Amino acid sequence: DQARRYKINGYKLASSLQHLKYGLAIYMRNELSNYIELPPTEDGRTTTTSIKLGTLTIVNVYKPPESWPKPALQKPNHLTIYVRDFNSHHTDWGYKVSDANGEALTYWMSAEDVHLVFDAKHHGTFWSTRHTREYNSDLILVSTDRDGVPIRASRHVFPVFPHSQHKPVIIHVGIEILMMVVKRVPRCNLGKVAWDSFEAKMEKIRGIPPTPKNYDCFVVLLISAGKNNIPRGHRKGYIPCWTLNCKNLQQYEQSEDPAAASAQLNTLDAARRQRWIECVESLDFTHSSHRAWGLKRKLGAANPVVAPDVKVKPNAIAAYLVANSKGLLNKQYKQEVKHQLRKVMTACPESSTLSTLFSSKELATILTAMKKGKVTDKDGIPPDFLHHLGPRTRKWLLDLWNSLFFKESVPLSM
Structure with a gap:
């Protein structure tokens, strides 16, 4: 009857204890057979079921909302893990105040050298629908080995389980070495670029007039020269502090x-x-x-940044701009603006900046002021590329900007 009522696919019932109000059960995967079922205990205040898997004993504990017996639990004779619902409040596992059951349990843990596996950053293991908040009534206690070192264990609390106020908790026991998983995306290492070779290739720019329609060809040549001289790779998975x-x-x-x-x-x-x-x-x-x-901030001690509740969303602004930018073009107004611009530029004195071409000194000042290591613009050119251009390439850029200024046209990719 138990095998029929309490069946879970892929698992077999290893130890169980039935009760009118509550029950305990331990399931094992079908491929695991080297376990021993230990006799359950029930004294009216504490109920346990246990199994021994290799050198490890797993004790499933349930204590109703009553006082602990003395001693609270059986003394661990070897490596033991205590799990399940302890119904005890203590500040060590997230409660605001400690009750008598929590004090009794911590006293037993101190006397028997048993340690708590708990992380205050994790969610609570029990969601109370009455108080609408989380609690940590389900605990994990581990004993120590011969050297006095607690069993290495960690836990992860999952979201609410259907039709239950208790949440599933996964416990990892044993050796667990953190492996940093890095997304394998090729990246450019600008610190190891062969800039001399890059500059020499860009100096071969010939046969391309510095006009707005040829700007796309210049961008393709610049990026191609960069890819041929920039080492590209990805960060491999690694173990922190591996020696x-x-x-x-x-x-x-x-x-x-x-x-x-x-x-x-x-x-x-x-x-x-x-x-x-x-x-x-x-x-x-x-x-x-x-x-x-x-x-x-990485340790989680800083106050989290709370974004302000803005009623006007970016999508609404973009939709408004798109809707109002589809108006009919007033050609007469455009021609009038161009005519006024030509008139102003013609009337400018020779010493005015509007009537003179850009100089190579001004171009060098602009390129020097650009910060390295910044993200690319719409054309996809990193600022580091422009810092390492040769004299001929800079002359091409200077002629291009002068052509853009006087022809009053800008490429769409710029």
Whole structure:
């Protein structure tokens, strides 16, 4: 009857305890068979079901909203993980105040050297429809090994489960080395560009008159010269603080020796601790606090930036501009503006900037003022390319700008 009523595809019922109001069950994947079911316990105030999987014991705990017995739970004789609903309030796991059950549970944890797996940044594991807020009634407790080190475990709380106020919680037990996954997008490394070769190729610009209609050809030539001389690649996946001493992990994968795994993790922890110390010691609030505040924001300690509630949205502004820009062109007004512009330019004295061509000095000043490393404009030309143009290419650009100024036309791609 149990196999029929409590069936889950791909899993088998390993241990269970029925009750009129509540029940406990532990399921195992069908391919796992090396487990031992331990006898359940029920004393009216605490109910547990347990299994032993290899060297690890998993205890499923449920305590009704009553006081804990003394001792609260059985003493862990070996590696043990306690999970499920403890119905105890304490500030250590997110409650505003601690009650008697929370104090009793923390006293037992301190006496038996049991540790809590908890992250204050995660959501609560229980959603109360009565109080419309989250709580952390479901806890994860781990014992320590022979060296006094707690079992390595982490948890992840998922959204609300259908037809239940309790949320699913995934627990990762054992060695878990963070692997940074980076999107494999090719990027240009402007710090390693062969600028001499780039300049030499651009100096071969010949047979292209500096006119507005040839600007697109100039852009294609410039980008082509850049791609041929800029190394492009992507950042590979990596493990933070991975050193040459961390190759013992390969030995652990082959031999599954716990000592090799512990040495591997201790090496990683030492390297990460040293990097953290160096990062904190290098922070400087006196001259530049940008890096310090950036680190604080990454740690989640800074106040989140709340965007103002703007009633006028960008899409509404764009739609308004598009709707009003489709009016009929007044050709007579356009011709009148051009006529007035020619009249003003003709009447300008020779010393006026409107009557003289752009000089090479002005072009050099503009190119020098452009900041490197900025995003490209509509034409897709990085500012770094314009900084490394040769004399002939700069002369071509100067003639182009003078042609644009006096012919009163601008390319669409500019």
